[in-house]
Amino acid sequence: MTPKAQLKQYNKSSVKILEIKNVTKVYKKRIVLDNINFDVYEGEIFGFLGPNGAGKTTLIRIICGMTRPTNGEVFICGNSVQHNFEKAVINLGAMIENCQVYNYMTGYQNLLYYANLYGKIDHEKIDEIVEVVGMTSRIHDKVRTYSYGMRQRIALAQALLHKPKLLVLDEPTNGLDANGVIELRQTLKILASKHKMAILVSSHILAEMQQICDVFAVVDGGKVLDIRSIDGNESKTNKDKHIAISVNYPNYACKVIHSELGIFPEIAGSSIIIPYEQATLKEVIDILREKNVAVYDSKIETKTLEELYLDILKNKK
Amino acid sequence: MKFFRLLKGELNKILMRPILYVITAILVVALVFSYMLFNPAQRTDGNITSYDSCETITDTYNTFNSSTNRYGKSSANSLLESSQNLISASRTNNEGALLQEFQELLSNINETYSAYLVFDNPMDQGIIEGDTAPGEEIITYENLQSNITELRDLFESSRDDTNSLLLIKTADNLTLNQVFINTTSALNAVNRSSHASHVELRQTLQEIDSIKQLTNLFSLISYKTVDEEKLVELENNIVIAQNYMNQVEEEIYALYEENNLDNIDSLKELSIRYYLIALNAYQLTQNVINYSYFSDMQDSEIASYFGYADIYMYQINEQITKQTYLLNNNAVSTDYANVFSPTRTSNSEVNAFDFVYFGLEVTGFIILIFTVVLAAGMLAGEQSSGTLKLLLIRPYSRGKILTSKLLATMIFATIFLIFSTFVLFLIGLFTMGANFTPVLCIFNASTAFITSPFVVLLIYLLCWLFKMFLFVLLALAISAIFRSNVGAVGVSIVLYFVLSIFALIFAGSYWYGYLPFSNLDLFKYFGGAFVASGNSSPLSIMFSAPYFHGGSFLFSFLISLAVGVILALLTYVIFKKREIK
Numbered sequence: 001m002t003p004k005a006q007l008k009q010y011n012k013s014s015v016k017i018l019e020i021k022n023v024t025k026v027y028k029k030r031i032v033l034d035n036i037n038f039d040v041y042e043g044e045i046f047g048f049l050g051p052n053g054a055g056k057t058t059l060i061r062i063i064c065g066m067t068r069p070t071n072g073e074v075f076i077c078g079n080s081v082q083h084n085f086e087k088a089v090i091n092l093g094a095m096i097e098n099c100q101v102y103n104y105m106t107g108y109q110n111l112l113y114y115a116n117l118y119g120k121i122d123h124e125k126i127d128e129i130v131e132v133v134g135m136t137s138r139i140h141d142k143v144r145t146y147s148y149g150m151r152q153r154i155a156l157a158q159a160l161l162h163k164p165k166l167l168v169l170d171e172p173t174n175g176l177d178a179n180g181v182i183e184l185r186q187t188l189k190i191l192a193s194k195h196k197m198a199i200l201v202s203s204h205i206l207a208e209m210q211q212i213c214d215v216f217a218v219v220d221g222g223k224v225l226d227i228r229s230i231d232g233n234e235s236k237t238n239k240d241k242h243i244a245i246s247v248n249y250p251n252y253a254c255k256v257i258h259s260e261l262g263i264f265p266e267i268a269g270s271s272i273i274i275p276y277e278q279a280t281l282k283e284v285i286d287i288l289r290e291k292n293v294a295v296y297d298s299k300i301e302t303k304t305l306e307e308l309y310l311d312i313l314k315n316k317k
Numbered sequence: 318m319k320f321f322r323l324l325k326g327e328l329n330k331i332l333m334r335p336i337l338y339v340i341t342a343i344l345v346v347a348l349v350f351s352y353m354l355f356n357p358a359q360r361t362d363g364n365i366t367s368y369d370s371c372e373t374i375t376d377t378y379n380t381f382n383s384s385t386n387r388y389g390k391s392s393a394n395s396l397l398e399s400s401q402n403l404i405s406a407s408r409t410n411n412e413g414a415l416l417q418e419f420q421e422l423l424s425n426i427n428e429t430y431s432a433y434l435v436f437d438n439p440m441d442q443g444i445i446e447g448d449t450a451p452g453e454e455i456i457t458y459e460n461l462q463s464n465i466t467e468l469r470d471l472f473e474s475s476r477d478d479t480n481s482l483l484l485i486k487t488a489d490n491l492t493l494n495q496v497f498i499n500t501t502s503a504l505n506a507v508n509r510s511s512h513a514s515h516v517e518l519r520q521t522l523q524e525i526d527s528i529k530q531l532t533n534l535f536s537l538i539s540y541k542t543v544d545e546e547k548l549v550e551l552e553n554n555i556v557i558a559q560n561y562m563n564q565v566e567e568e569i570y571a572l573y574e575e576n577n578l579d580n581i582d583s584l585k586e587l588s589i590r591y592y593l594i595a596l597n598a599y600q601l602t603q604n605v606i607n608y609s610y611f612s613d614m615q616d617s618e619i620a621s622y623f624g625y626a627d628i629y630m631y632q633i634n635e636q637i638t639k640q641t642y643l644l645n646n647n648a649v650s651t652d653y654a655n656v657f658s659p660t661r662t663s664n665s666e667v668n669a670f671d672f673v674y675f676g677l678e679v680t681g682f683i684i685l686i687f688t689v690v691l692a693a694g695m696l697a698g699e700q701s702s703g704t705l706k707l708l709l710i711r712p713y714s715r716g717k718i719l720t721s722k723l724l725a726t727m728i729f730a731t732i733f734l735i736f737s738t739f740v741l742f743l744i745g746l747f748t749m750g751a752n753f754t755p756v757l758c759i760f761n762a763s764t765a766f767i768t769s770p771f772v773v774l775l776i777y778l779l780c781w782l783f784k785m786f787l788f789v790l791l792a793l794a795i796s797a798i799f800r801s802n803v804g805a806v807g808v809s810i811v812l813y814f815v816l817s818i819f820a821l822i823f824a825g826s827y828w829y830g831y832l833p834f835s836n837l838d839l840f841k842y843f844g845g846a847f848v849a850s851g852n853s854s855p856l857s858i859m860f861s862a863p864y865f866h867g868g869s870f871l872f873s874f875l876i877s878l879a880v881g882v883i884l885a886l887l888t889y890v891i892f893k894k895r896e897i898k
């Protein structure tokens with residue numbers, strides 16, 4: 001299935017908040033982004049994964065209007081960022097890497113300043129946001145006294161102030177403690193489900209992304225390699241599943257499978273793992289029993305995000 | 318999105334920056350400090366002390382009529398006479414008669430000459446050799462040419478003063494003065510009038526080694542003529558002056574008859590006034606004739622004689638306008654305040670306005686620097702600290718963001734300026750009082766108008782703001798191009814100094830006037846080219862006067878505006894295209 005078709009199958013809402021159309025970026029004869037196309041829908045949390053240098057940050061910059069694409073256009077709620085900047089960006093809230101708020105002001109003064117740029121955001125709303133990001137106790141201290149994690153929270157707060165329809169986050173969990181990470185996850189989920197925000201998150205921390213995202217795209221070499229959804233098992237294809245069998249002698253079991261089926265299972269502790277598309281559960285158990293390998297447990301599992309991710313990257317090669 | 322919100326945000330940001338309070342503190346210190354530095358020179362045009370010692374009406378009246386009083390009635394009248402002589406001489410010149418005379422003289426080059434030392438200002442009684450009083454002969458040369466070196470040394474030693482050396486031929490009745498002039502104060506010598514009682518030929522010389530150069534010079538000038546129309550007008554001026562002087566004399570006589578001691582100050586004032594009217598008419602006559610001569614010369618010729626052709630031309634023109642105005646309105650220069658020099662006071666008494674101008678000159682640089690620091694911080698500072706990114710994702714175009722920063726900076730610059738003016742005026746008001754005598758302004762060397770000193774102050778502030786605006790644009794342009802906070806401030810400061818020194822060195826050349834920096838100061842077009850009291854130092858001329866032949870307010874304004882527009886466009890385009898990393 002093409003990435004687009006896959007998504008059509010998945011998405012819960014049909015309102016496109018973010019549309020990336022044929023975005024290409026060439027920088028000094030190097031193709032940084034190559035014909036990127038995807039959409040993010042209302043209420044969806046879209047993960048953006050890829051190795052360093054894949055072009056993720058560049059694409060985020062293009063979405064925010066900080067860089068111009070060589071080709072293509074980005075639309076936010078139907079307005080082109082490149083040609084209708086002011087209208088497009090009013091629906092955008094962003095937390096970009098290495099952005100700073102004003103050190104010499106307090107967190108609250110910073111938020112007041114940004115709120116003022118949009119108008120119609122009263123003190124109550126600001127207080128609400130401050131609570132959401134968990135900064136109530138320190139909000140009236142000068143930003144230069146903040147730790148990195150606190151600055152991250154303020155950065156998130158300024159992105160949320162004007163209740164944007166699209167939230168773009170670049171490494172949002174950076175510098176957050178465990179509690180912070182969990183809170184962020186919860187916040188984002190609420191924003192997406194209750195407030196119907198479309199959220200685009202770029203991160204390296206696959207475990208976290210697995211918990212937060214509904215859909216993810218893998219980017220490498222400037223291209224979108226694949227777009228998959230992280231959902232229940234129902235919509236999963238065989239590709240995303242594997243068999244995990246707990247045995248007494250994993251090494252021996254591997255040898256056996258290899259000689260019988262010609263495939264190399266992985267060993268994880270006392271289990272062997274075989275991709276589901278390569279063999280059925282029944283097949284494998286039969287072979288093992290034949291060879292007197294004790295089978296303690298067997299299950300069909302969905303691949304973790306990490307596994308999917310590595311798969312996709314491998315397939316590209 | 319409403320632009321006003323953006324602007325308000327920028328203003329708030331500045332208000333919360335700690336550096337603002339540092340700036341304000343330093344500014345206040347500087348303002349107070351300027352009070353300690355204030356040491357104004359007195360205006361000298363009305364500074365006639367002849368009547369200071371007079372205690373009675375009769376005394377004053379007699380001094381007025383006395384022939385030994387350099388500023389009395391007879392001196393005044395001889396000034397008028399000299400004016401008439403100047404006019405006649407020009408007429409004669411028109412007929413080429415003087416040329417003939419001079420050529421005859423040249424043919425008798427071995428005649429005896431006497432050297433006389435003459436003083437411009439009776440106050441400067443400096444003596445070069447022995448105890449020679451002004452007008453007295455000090456050297457006699459049998460043969461001029463063989464003694465030329467000695468003569469030259471004598472001249473060189475007097476060079477630094479504003480004195481002049483007069484060579485007068487004594488061989489026969491023909492008295493023709495040839496004037497050796499200190500090359501940097503040509504006009505001063507040309508204007509020098511009080512002591513000469515002969516018909517004078519106006520010439521300037523660069524070298525005194527060869528009499529032939531004298532000939533060349535003379536032939537150059539003597540072929541220039543003054544329009545008969547102008548000469549007639551000048552004669553009319555003398556009549557006008559004479560009429561007014563008669564009026565004043567009547568009033569003087571009336572006060573004398575009355576002999577009421579209460580009126581002694583008025584009597585003294587009128588006596589001085591009598592002289593000043595004549596002086597004004599004489600200076601006007603000189604200026605018009607000189608201007609006629611010089612305006613026919615090439616800039617390069619004038620520059621080679623005077624060094625600063627353009628400045629002098631504008632200066633003469635300004636003086637002509639002023640003196641014509643005074644003449645036609647029965648006024649003298651002391652009727653009006655003078656605000657156009659930071660070191661001279663208005664109307665001969667130091668008052669708050671003088672202090673304000675002085676204070677602003679001293680602190681102006683500080684305000685300029687701080688405004689530049691603010692501007693640079695707003696653009697380059699935000700770029701380097703990363704806060705600009707969070708501004709660029711807001712629903713405002715980059716152009717609006719730039720404009721809001723520019724406006725916010727200018728608003729603060731205006732506030733600083735007004736604040737400084739206010740503080741200075743208060744200090745001045747409480748320590749020296751304020752004098753609200755109206756000011757005579759000469760706009761563009763051609764329009765004279767009288768206005769309140771507050772209006773002049775306002776004009777001054779506006780000119781300052783204009784200058785600051787351009788520097789802010791410069792700082793923003795550098796910020797946009799180089800993204801360096803320190804760089805923007807540093808370059809602006811260095812540029813300011815470099816260009817100031819540049820002005821000092823190159824002010825004479827006439828391409829200088831086309832450079833942007835020489836056109837930044839618009840205030841000089843309101844009467845700053847020549848201070849009301851007579852002599853002005855080369856330094857103040859250079860900084861105040863327009864720098865080329867035909868320099869006008871409109872020209873300077875347009876050049877500065879063009880520079881501003883170019884800087885603004887540059888900034889806008891670069892900032893718009895920039896890819897933020």
